[in-house]
């Protein structure tokens with residue numbers, strides 16, 4: 001059950017790029033609480049960050065992480081989502097980490113499986129572990145987000161990242177503004193208190209956190225906005241960042257359409273924390289895997305920690 005050996009056998013990137021001794025993920029030395037467990041990523045959409053960080057997270061907890069390569073699997077022979085997932089369960093996986101283009105796919109998966117299902121992104125629905133890593137990044141760089149103004153700018157309508165971030169950061173006490181072109185804003189905010197505006201200036205003025213979003217081309221059904229117009233109206237460059245607080249941080253879930261959502265100049269700005277987000281993803285996903293799979297921990301059920 002050596003997870004490193006399992007990674008080599010499956011060609012998955014479970015290896016620790018720090019040679020096992022480093023701690024760039026800030027995850028500390030952890031006991032192998034998931035030794036003997038096996039998890040599988042089943043991604044019907046492409047991913048770099050989420051898939052690899054789940055593998056790293058599992059490895060750091062002593063679990064073996066495998067990948068079902070959907071494009072080379074029996075899905076291509078017409079096997080249904082239900083049968084694919086039930087097959088993973090029958091193979092003995094202890095948890096399924098699912099990414100799927102259909103909103104609600106993770107909830108459906110949970111309804112047909114007995115093992116835990118972790119949502120790694122479902123259509124325009126949610127991306128809960130992204131929200132956790134975004135919260136970890138804000139907590140680490142700026143502190144508890146209560147009272148922070150968080151401006152989330154871009155293709156809000158198709159963004160599961162925006163939805164999950166708005167739900168979580170609102171719950172933690174932040175004032176969340178969702179901003180984008182009128183055609184890329186949802187009809188209603190995801191929860192009470194979240195503001196919707198097409199005005200980039202209104203969203204950015206005095207913001208503590210600025211989060212740009214990727215244009216979700218795969219969900220636009222061919223109606224891609226004019227990129228020049230988008231950049232002028234909703235892109236973030238040095239001038240736009242000036243409207244935020246001087247100590248604001250700039251986030252993006254990635255991958256970035258450079259020169260559209262973000263001017264490359266701001267990606268090199270010390271306020272840009274995109275790589276912190278990537279790294280925080282390992283810690284956040286370790287916590288989720290442990291929560292889903294480890295025997296009850298002493299503080300299990302404690303809920304959201306109070307503001308310190």
Ligand code: CP
Pocket residue numbers: 046047048049050051121130253254255
């Ligand atoms: N943020 C995010 O989900 O990135 P990937 O699509 O690369 O996993």
